[in-house]
Structure formats: C-alpha cells, structure tokens
Amino acid sequence: MSKNKNPLTIDATNHAAEGGLLNRRLFLNSALATTATLATAGAAYGQDFIGEGQEDWLLYPGTSTLPYGDRSRFEVESVQRFIHDYSEEFLALRMSTYVSRTPLDHMLGTITPSGLHFERSHQGIPDIDPNQHELVIHGKVRQPLKYDIEALENYPTVSKFYFLECSGNSAVLLNDEPTDQSVNAIHGLVSGSEWTGVLLSTLLDETGVGPDAKWIICEGADNGMMHRSIPIDKALDDVMIAIRQNGERIRPSQGYPMRLFIPGFEGNTSIKWLRSIYVSDRPAMSIQETSKYTDMMPDNKSLQFSLLMDTKSVITRPANTMSLKRKGLYEITGLAWSGKGKIARVEVSVDGGKTWADAALEEPIQSKMLTRFRSPWLWDGSPAILQSRATDEFGRMQPTRDEHIAARGQNHIYHYSAIQSWGVGTDGEIKNVFA
Amino acid sequence: MYLRNLLTLVALLAVAGVANAQSRFGEPATQEDIDKSFWTIFPDGEFLPDGEGVAATGRDLFEVNCHICHNFPGENDPVKDEIGKLFGIKDKSGRTNLQQTIGSYWPYSTTVFDYVRRAMPLTSPMSLSNSDYYALTAYLLYENGVIEEDDVMNKDTLPKVEMPNKDGFIMAYPDVPEKYKAKP
Numbered sequence: 001m002s003k004n005k006n007p008l009t010i011d012a013t014n015h016a017a018e019g020g021l022l023n024r025r026l027f028l029n030s031a032l033a034t035t036a037t038l039a040t041a042g043a044a045y046g047q048d049f050i051g052e053g054q055e056d057w058l059l060y061p062g063t064s065t066l067p068y069g070d071r072s073r074f075e076v077e078s079v080q081r082f083i084h085d086y087s088e089e090f091l092a093l094r095m096s097t098y099v100s101r102t103p104l105d106h107m108l109g110t111i112t113p114s115g116l117h118f119e120r121s122h123q124g125i126p127d128i129d130p131n132q133h134e135l136v137i138h139g140k141v142r143q144p145l146k147y148d149i150e151a152l153e154n155y156p157t158v159s160k161f162y163f164l165e166c167s168g169n170s171a172v173l174l175n176d177e178p179t180d181q182s183v184n185a186i187h188g189l190v191s192g193s194e195w196t197g198v199l200l201s202t203l204l205d206e207t208g209v210g211p212d213a214k215w216i217i218c219e220g221a222d223n224g225m226m227h228r229s230i231p232i233d234k235a236l237d238d239v240m241i242a243i244r245q246n247g248e249r250i251r252p253s254q255g256y257p258m259r260l261f262i263p264g265f266e267g268n269t270s271i272k273w274l275r276s277i278y279v280s281d282r283p284a285m286s287i288q289e290t291s292k293y294t295d296m297m298p299d300n301k302s303l304q305f306s307l308l309m310d311t312k313s314v315i316t317r318p319a320n321t322m323s324l325k326r327k328g329l330y331e332i333t334g335l336a337w338s339g340k341g342k343i344a345r346v347e348v349s350v351d352g353g354k355t356w357a358d359a360a361l362e363e364p365i366q367s368k369m370l371t372r373f374r375s376p377w378l379w380d381g382s383p384a385i386l387q388s389r390a391t392d393e394f395g396r397m398q399p400t401r402d403e404h405i406a407a408r409g410q411n412h413i414y415h416y417s418a419i420q421s422w423g424v425g426t427d428g429e430i431k432n433v434f435a
Numbered sequence: 436m437y438l439r440n441l442l443t444l445v446a447l448l449a450v451a452g453v454a455n456a457q458s459r460f461g462e463p464a465t466q467e468d469i470d471k472s473f474w475t476i477f478p479d480g481e482f483l484p485d486g487e488g489v490a491a492t493g494r495d496l497f498e499v500n501c502h503i504c505h506n507f508p509g510e511n512d513p514v515k516d517e518i519g520k521l522f523g524i525k526d527k528s529g530r531t532n533l534q535q536t537i538g539s540y541w542p543y544s545t546t547v548f549d550y551v552r553r554a555m556p557l558t559s560p561m562s563l564s565n566s567d568y569y570a571l572t573a574y575l576l577y578e579n580g581v582i583e584e585d586d587v588m589n590k591d592t593l594p595k596v597e598m599p600n601k602d603g604f605i606m607a608y609p610d611v612p613e614k615y616k617a618k619p
Contacts (some may be wrong), residue, residue, distance in 0.1 A: 146468055147460065224554035285545070286546065291541050297605075406617070407616060
C-alpha cells in the first residue's frame with residue numbers, strides 16, 4: 001500500500017461557517033477516503049502453505065447463485081425497518097402491525113431498497129392474486145373500462161424516481177418536549193424508489209372524461225377499501241398506475257399488483273391495491289379526507305385536502321442512533337425533498353441556526369425525489385446543534401419549529417416539515433433537541 | 436411524445452394491414468364490475484342503498500360486532516381507546532382533541548355509513564346488511580349527540596343530518612391559505 005500522496009490539510013480557506021463547518025468542496029479531489037484501507041499487510045506465511053493467514057472465503061469456494069438474492073447475513077439483523085412494540089392485548093384486537101419505517105441512518109444515496117421502504121396499511125397487507133384483480137375506471141367517462149396487470153403491461157410505461165412520504169412523518173416533534181425516539185422512528189416514513197407504470201392520463205384518454213370531471217375517487221382492494229379523492233388536474237398531470245418498484249413488480253405491502261402513485265402528494269393518497277377509479281364532479285369526503293389527514297389550525301379550523309408535501313430535510317448522519325467517538329473530521333449528510341419540484345439549496349448549521357453553510361448536493365437532483373446533501377465538519381469537542389435547512393426551486397424554504405407553531409399551532413399531526421435539530425454533547429452523545 | 440409516436444406507429448401498422456394492431460387494452464367494464472369495486476357514498480346521499488335502521492337496533496349490533504374492539508359510551512378500556520374512540524369528546528378545546536370523534540369533528544354524516552360499511556367490523560367488513568349498517572350509523576350518531584334516539588336512518592334521512600363541525604374545514608388545495616403558512 002502506497003502512502004497517501006495527498007495528505008488532507010485544513011486551513012482558513014476551508015472555513016464556511018461557525019463551529020467547524022467546512023467548505024463543501026473539501027471532500028472532492030481528496031484522497032482521504034482511500035487512506036484508511038489496507039493497513040494490515042505483512043502476515044507471516046508458512047513454508048509450504050502460502051495461504052496461511054488468509055480468511056476462509058479466500059481458501060474455500062463460495063456458494064451457488066440464487067434465483068432471488070439475499071443480503072449478507074451480517075446485515076440482516078442490523079439493518080431493518082423500525083416497527084413499534086405493541087402490547088399483546090392491542091395486537092390481538094388490531095390484528096396486524098400497520099406501520100414500519102425506513103432505517104434512514106443506514107442509507108446512503110437516495111434509493112431505498114424495496115424491502116426497506118416504509119409501509120403503512122390500515123387493515124393489514126392483502127395477499128392479492130393478480131389473476132383475480134382488475135382496475136375499473138368509470139363514472140363521468142365516455143366508456144367505462146377495466147384493466148388487469150397483463151393489460152397494463154402492454155402500454156408504454158414511464159419510469160421515474162420519486163419520494164413517498166406519509167404526511168404524519170415527524171409528527172412527534174410537535175409534542176411539547178423533544179423525543180428520545182431514533183431518527184428512523186421520527187423521520188422514517190419517507191423513502192425513495194424508481195416507480196414504473198402507466199400514466200393515468202393515458203388510461204383516462206382511453207375512457208374519455210366528461211367536461212364536469214373535477215375529481216377522481218379511488219378505492220383499494222384491501223380489507224378496509226382505502227378511499228381517497230384526488231383533484232383531476234393532478235390526475236391528468238403526473239399520476240401513474242404503478243406496477244413496478246425498483247425494476248420488479250411492486251411488493252404486496254406497496255400495493256401489489258397495482259397502485260396509484262401521486263408524485264409529491266401525501267402518501268395516503270397513493271392508493272395501494274387500486275381497483276376502482278370513479279371520475280367525479282365532487283370529492284367523496286371519505287374518512288381519510290375528513291376525520292383523518294386534516295390539520296387543525298390555532299383557530300380550530302381544519303385544513304382539508306392539504307395534499308402537497310412541503311420542502312423538508314433531515315440530517316441522517318450523524319444522528320441520534322450514533323455518537324461521536326473522537327474529535328475531528330465528520331461528514332454531515334442527509335436527505336432533502338419537496339413535493340413541488342427540485343431541491344435548489346440545502347444549508348447546514350452546527351450552531352443551532354446562527355450561521356449557515358451551503359451543503360454540496362449530490363447529483364442527480366430530481367423533481368419530487370430525495371436529494372442527498374453533504375457538509376464536511378470539523379468537531380472540536382464542544383457542544384453543537386446540527387441543523388439542515390432546504391429550499392426548493394420555487395423558493396419554498398423550511399421554517400423553524402417556532403415559525404411552524406406560530407402559524408399552525410400544535411393541535412395537528414400532519415404536514416410537520418420544520419427544521420430539525422440534533423444536539424451534540426461534549427461526550428459526543430446526540431439527542432433530538434428543540435432549537 | 437413517445438406515446439404519440441407509438442400510436443402513430445400503430446396506425447401505420449394498421450394501414451400496412453398488420454392484423455390486430457392495437458394500442459388500447461382496456462376491456463369494457465360491466466355494471467357488475469362497477470358494483471363489485473365501487474363503494475363510495477357522497478355527502479348528498481348519492482349511491483346510498485335501500486334499507487333503514489334505528490339506534491336501538493344499532494346498539495344490539497354494536498354489542499355483538501363491535502364491542503370487542505371499541506368501548507361503549509362511558510367505558511374507558513385504554514386498549515380499546517387506542518384502537519378507536521367512537522364516543523366521548525364533544526367539544527373542540529385542548530390537545531385531547533387529537534383523537535377526533537364523530538360528534539366533535541366529522542363534517543358529513545354519510546361518511547359514517549360509508550366507512551363503517553366498507554371497513555368494519557375489522558375482522559369481517561361488509562358482513563352485515565345495509566339495514567344493519569344504517570342502524571349502526573344511527574347508533575353512532577345518536578350516542579355522539581347528533582340525532583334523536585328514534586330518528587330512522589335511511590337514504591333520505593341520513594344525508595339531511597347536519598354535523599356539528601360541518602363548517603370546521605378549509606379547502607387547502609391547490610394551496611394552503613396564506614395565514615396558515617409558516618414564514619421562515
């Protein structure tokens with residue numbers, strides 16, 4: 001192993017903001033990432049056994065290929081979705097756990113593996129036989145039509161990278177006190193995938209829609225027949241009937257064999273196990289758009305059809321599932337997204353929002369998709385408060401928690417997208433704090 | 436664009452006499468297909484079925500079909516409250532209102548019928564008759580202080596029931612009103 005030819009030097013030219021935040025270009029072109037490897041050469045070799053000291057996987061042939069691949073056995077326990085513990089009494093009545101969260105602290109890049117995508121169902125995950133499942137499009141149309149999965153596979157498909165976020169994500173931060181829940185438990189109701197499907201506009205072009213069409217009313221084939229109304233302008237824009245996620249058929253918990261996918265809208269509207277679209281002149285006022293998914297404001301009025309997801313970001317590393325074991329150089333990284341378009345800017349602060357430095361945004365920066373940001377940080381061992389603040393291409397910037405509460409109060413659980421703070425102690429411990 | 440090109444291509448194939456050149460793959464849906472998959476009830480009562488029921492019948496049905504998971508009015512088994520609190524909170528003050536109940540929060544009476552019929556009892560949705568679901572709806576509305584004990588619920592009367600919080604909602608699509616926007 002050769003010596004590091006480009007030792008990393010940090011001087012005043014790297015300074016970007018107070019508290020040790022460094023210029024985002026620091027990690028580019030530096031050999032830092034490669035210097036730590038292969039430090040263990042020079043094992044003693046035996047006389048007639050030159051492989052002495054090599055690990056078993058070098059000395060023995062590996063296993064066979066598999067028809068469907070698995071993760072390393074070393075990852076299975078450590079990288080899992082977060083699922084709350086429920087009491088036995090509760091589960092006996094509830095019948096199934098109904099929410100799991102993406103382990104954001106284990107993710108890099110922007111794609112969530114399908115097996116780690118967050119899940120939310122209301123009455124369990126149905127085990128649908130695709131040969132017995134059809135989507136019926138009817139109501140204010142010229143010709144009611146139905147489609148099974150084979151029919152949909154005949155159309156030209158579109159494939160797009162999109163985030164999906166439950167509007168209840170991060171709601172625990174509206175409580176009066178900070179939480180000791182993990183970053184995954186707080187923020188893990190967001191994931192990113194490549195979704196492939198047929199544009200709904202293609203199918204609606206085929207059925208024809210009447211001039212009085214203003215909404216579509218969608219129903220799923222799950223045990224509770226999940227039910228939402230979607231404005232027609234969105235339905236004719238970028239909504240798709242998704243049949244594949246990350247290349248393969250979507251998984252049962254994501255709506256197999258077909259789901260609505262509504263880019264940038266609150267997750268609940270992307271009806272899974274989709275089987276009926278009624279083209280309508282008015283919304284259905286289903287339970288999920290009246291009793292649920294409405295946001296009570298300080299004047300006791302509730303926002304209804306607050307469908308668009310705000311600009312948001314979260315630092316996923318360092319976060320409260322780890323602690324800082326040494327002073328020195330760290331990379332602050334996380335995810336940013338907007339339901340309206342592309343992320344234009346992410347700033348990072350380590351002094352609780354007093355000073356900010358631009359983070360580097362990792363390409364590709366895609367509309368309505370997760371964008372990863374990174375900022376190098378030199379921690380000197382003093383207390384710090386880490387924050388990220390995203391702005392989208394329309395200038396929609398994340399507010400502070402105080403600003404959110406001033407405008408919207410705390411008596412709601414959906415659409416909380418304020419700046420989130422990780423407090424770092426002198427001992428390197430990291431906690432959710434309000435700042 | 437690609438789609439348009441493909442459709443043009445299909446048209447050309449048709450001109451060229453390629454048999455069965457097809458660009459549209461939907462099959463006509465029958466009324467039976469629609470009835471099987473469509474369960475929506477609108478606030479004005481459209482699509483409400485025949486049948487009727489009153490609260491007293493609903494109470495008996497509730498005891499048999501629902502009470503295992505949901506408290507009766509006045510009961511407070513915490514596990515059942517966590518499953519879903521159906522009665523009890525009738526005003527809109529304070530943070531306890533996060534679990535909003537029918538009488539305190541729901542803007543439309545038809546939503547009760549629509550939801551209970553499509554989703555409850557959790558173990559066996561759609562297992563009762565339409566008259567049973569009207570009776571359960573009457574019971575829920577009565578115990579939430581919205582209708583009288585003897586009011587008969589059917590497709591004519593249910594949509595006329597006015598909910599206490601009917602004016603409590605503000606349209607937030609396409610945009611949230613300015614005054615509720617957090618200003619950075």
